[in-house]
Amino acid sequence: MTPLVIWSDVWAMSGMGFGVVFCVLVLLVYVLKFLGWLVPKFAKGEKPVKAQKQAAAPKAVAAAPVSSASDADKAAVATALYLYFQNVHDEESDVLTIRSTRSAWHHELNNRLEGLNA
Amino acid sequence: MKRLICFLSLLMLVSVGCFAASGQFDFAETMTKFFDSMGFTQIFTGDGWKYLVMLVLSCFLIYLAVVKQYEPLLLLPIAFGMLLTNLPGANMFHTEMWNDEFLNPDSEYFHSYRHVLAEGGLLDVLYIGVKAGVYPCLIFIGVGAMTDFGPLIANPKSFLLGAAAQLGIFTTFLAAHALGFDSQEAASIGIIGGADGPTSIFLTTKLAPHLLGPIAIAAYSYMALVPVIQPPIMRALTTKKERMIKMSQLRSVSKTEKIIFPIAVAIVVSLILPDAGPLIGCLMLGNLMRESGVVERLAKTVQNELMNIVVIFLGTTVGATATASTFLEPKTLYILCMGIVAFSFATAGGVLFAKLMNVFSKTKINPLIGSAGVSAVPMAARVSQTEGQKADPTNFLLMHAMGPNVAGVIGSAVAAGILLSMLG
Numbered sequence: 001m002t003p004l005v006i007w008s009d010v011w012a013m014s015g016m017g018f019g020v021v022f023c024v025l026v027l028l029v030y031v032l033k034f035l036g037w038l039v040p041k042f043a044k045g046e047k048p049v050k051a052q053k054q055a056a057a058p059k060a061v062a063a064a065p066v067s068s069a070s071d072a073d074k075a076a077v078a079t080a081l082y083l084y085f086q087n088v089h090d091e092e093s094d095v096l097t098i099r100s101t102r103s104a105w106h107h108e109l110n111n112r113l114e115g116l117n118a
Numbered sequence: 119m120k121r122l123i124c125f126l127s128l129l130m131l132v133s134v135g136c137f138a139a140s141g142q143f144d145f146a147e148t149m150t151k152f153f154d155s156m157g158f159t160q161i162f163t164g165d166g167w168k169y170l171v172m173l174v175l176s177c178f179l180i181y182l183a184v185v186k187q188y189e190p191l192l193l194l195p196i197a198f199g200m201l202l203t204n205l206p207g208a209n210m211f212h213t214e215m216w217n218d219e220f221l222n223p224d225s226e227y228f229h230s231y232r233h234v235l236a237e238g239g240l241l242d243v244l245y246i247g248v249k250a251g252v253y254p255c256l257i258f259i260g261v262g263a264m265t266d267f268g269p270l271i272a273n274p275k276s277f278l279l280g281a282a283a284q285l286g287i288f289t290t291f292l293a294a295h296a297l298g299f300d301s302q303e304a305a306s307i308g309i310i311g312g313a314d315g316p317t318s319i320f321l322t323t324k325l326a327p328h329l330l331g332p333i334a335i336a337a338y339s340y341m342a343l344v345p346v347i348q349p350p351i352m353r354a355l356t357t358k359k360e361r362m363i364k365m366s367q368l369r370s371v372s373k374t375e376k377i378i379f380p381i382a383v384a385i386v387v388s389l390i391l392p393d394a395g396p397l398i399g400c401l402m403l404g405n406l407m408r409e410s411g412v413v414e415r416l417a418k419t420v421q422n423e424l425m426n427i428v429v430i431f432l433g434t435t436v437g438a439t440a441t442a443s444t445f446l447e448p449k450t451l452y453i454l455c456m457g458i459v460a461f462s463f464a465t466a467g468g469v470l471f472a473k474l475m476n477v478f479s480k481t482k483i484n485p486l487i488g489s490a491g492v493s494a495v496p497m498a499a500r501v502s503q504t505e506g507q508k509a510d511p512t513n514f515l516l517m518h519a520m521g522p523n524v525a526g527v528i529g530s531a532v533a534a535g536i537l538l539s540m541l542g
Contacts, residue, residue, distance in 0.1 A: 005295050005296075005298075007295075010291075010292060010295045010301070010304075011292070013291070013301070013540055013541075014288040014289075014291050014292050015288075016536075016540075017287075017288055017291070017533065017536045017537060017540065018284065018285065018287075018288045020391075020532075020536050021281050021284045021529055021532050021533050021536060022278075022281045022282075024386075024387060024390055024391065024532050025277040025278065025280060025281040025525065025528070025529055025532065026277070026278065026281070027386065027390070028274070028277050028383060028386060028387075028528070029274040029275060029277045029278065030274075031382055031383075031386055032270075032271055032274035032277070032379070033274055035271075035375055035378055035379070035382065036271070036274070036375065039372060039374050039375050039378065040372070071366065071367040072364060072512050072513065072514055073512075074367075075367070075514045075517075076512075076514065079514075
């Protein structure tokens with residue numbers, strides 16, 4: 001450990017370091033905003049998701065009354081559905097043995113043991 | 119069986135007697151050497167008790183990882199690496215080889231990996247990956263491949279919260295100076311506030327490698343304690359009304375935006391801060407693999423196999439640096455205390471800045487998401503969600519908190535780059 005600390009330098013380094021982090025991330029905010037503005041203009045095949053859904057909606061669906069659920073309710077329903085489908089998996093039987101079939105290869109002893117597995 | 123054992127014992131005794139009688143074998147001397155080389159003997163002579171303390175400490179960390187499940191994926195290998203390196207006589211890791219020879223410009227083995235490969239133990243050889251800064255970057259590829267930057271792209275202002283949460287790094291940098299650490303050491307301690315293990319290891323390896331063990335242990339331990347450290351600070355700095363603020367749903371983000379994002383961030387950040395290039399570059403490479411959708415096999419590999427292998431090597435070797443001589447010092451205690459300071463200031467910085475943004479912004483944001491600006495993905499975001507739901511059970515903040523959370527990863531890597539460029 002060094003007993004001598006030049007505090008003015010330490011404060012300057014801290015301030016400069018924090019300032020640069022802020023400036024870089026603020027710059028990234030503008031880069032992202034620019035991308036958000038630029039991409040929809042040049043991505044011809046890629047329309048905003050909301051607009052696409054409305055265009056593809058069948059007449060019967062479009063005529064149906066719009067749900068009055070709030071965004072939070074919709075998020076809760078989506079989360080519940082997601083969790084439900086995560087838990088859905090194949091049901092398997094608990095039988096661990098394979099049902100034996102008769103063939104020319106069957107030994108006399110196997111024929112006797114067959115009753116145990118059946 | 120008993121007869122065979124009796125016969126073999128007799129054969130051994132006769133052969134030992136024959137060698138001893140012929141004068142080619144000094145039985146007493148050999149046995150003395152054998153007992154002297156035993157780890158047990160070394161533990162009970164001189165400063166050997168330190169090994170015992172370290173073994174107990176590593177067993178305690180293994181307990182925390184296995185029973186309490188504190189970041190077990192990293193804490194378990196770290197703790198076991200600590201155990202291996204403190205087995206006297208096993209010579210798996212040589213601190214002096216790295217500190218006195220590899221890092222000493224006057225030594226003939228200065229920066230000589232060849233010497234390490236020729237003379238080092240198992241953990242010395244694996245440690246080359248840490249020393250060369252390879253493991254943290256490889257882990258960042260995996261982190262990038264597992265991270266969805268969608269919430270951040272949808273709400274770019276989240277970057278500001280990620281930046282504000284880096285306050286912890288710089289306040290701890292100041293506080294560590296006050297405790298008598300030099301600038302390199304203070305920067306390495308401060309980066310604990312970034313709540314990002316690989317970044318902490320990357321920076322500490324470059325600036326203060328002798329503190330790597332305590333800093334890595336502090337970083338990962340406190341990351342596991344985020345749900346304990348953050349909530350009281352979040353509640354203290356916000357009113358119930360603020361905690362109940364509901365935020366509007368995030369816009370959907372197109373695939374093109376998600377693909378351009380990693381490329382743009384890698385270029386912008388690396389051009390401004392070349393020292394942050396390795397970390398940010400690897401993070402964004404992993405993310406591009408994920409979002410492009412054309413290299414699914416590679417994306418899966420970096421998320422699973424590569425990540426797991428590197429975690430084993432990184433954890434074990436970082437743990438190995440916590441030898442008795444370097445760990446059992448007052449500095450370690452200071453570092454552990456500074457770790458809490460770093461996390462607390464980082465949390466406070468994020469929450470307070472979110473409140474400040476509310477003063478100037480039309481659309482209100484819930485200040486609880488500010489605390490997620492301390493990386494610790496996704497635990498810090500989960501804490502925001504939990505605290506938000508305590509105030510209002512119908513409030514869903516998770517996706518909003520993921521924005522500052524992933525911005526914190528980029529912010530801490532940028533902070534590491536700045537500290538490296540100033541002090542490296």
